[in-house]
Amino acid sequence: MPSTGTMFRRAVVLKCPRCGSRKTFIKHWLGRHERCRTCGIRWHREHGFELGPIALNVFFTFLTLGVTMAVALVLSAPDFKVVPLVLAIGATAVVVPLLIYPFTFTLWLAFDLVSHKPDERELAEADAAAGVSA
Numbered sequence: 001m002p003s004t005g006t007m008f009r010r011a012v013v014l015k016c017p018r019c020g021s022r023k024t025f026i027k028h029w030l031g032r033h034e035r036c037r038t039c040g041i042r043w044h045r046e047h048g049f050e051l052g053p054i055a056l057n058v059f060f061t062f063l064t065l066g067v068t069m070a071v072a073l074v075l076s077a078p079d080f081k082v083v084p085l086v087l088a089i090g091a092t093a094v095v096v097p098l099l100i101y102p103f104t105f106t107l108w109l110a111f112d113l114v115s116h117k118p119d120e121r122e123l124a125e126a127d128a129a130a131g132v133s134a
């Protein structure tokens, strides 16, 4: 398995944390293949795995909303324009989760692979799915 830093660097640029391939489990933007199409590692490693990417998405979206609100309020002070503020914040709340959606999956897979290393059986299954001879 690659180092922790390597896996997170790969995940941030939407590569598979395990093998570093761009041909990973991300299907189009909002879909997912069952496994990385290069190394065969399953993204859904355990029941409830999706909660991790959801939590990451909520965290980064709320962080962006907070920054957007602070910047908008500072820039428009002291005469606050409510409609543009609400539109900017509403647009942020819709666009950011869609933009970061696949990244939350690769990042959470990196975190999961670091915190819960795959056993021999999982690695053999991944290699078999990828067509790698053992």
Ligand SMILES: [Zn+2]
Pocket (backbone or CB within 6 Å): 016, 017, 018, 019, 020, 021, 024, 036, 037, 038, 039, 040, 041
């Ligand atoms: Zn891979």
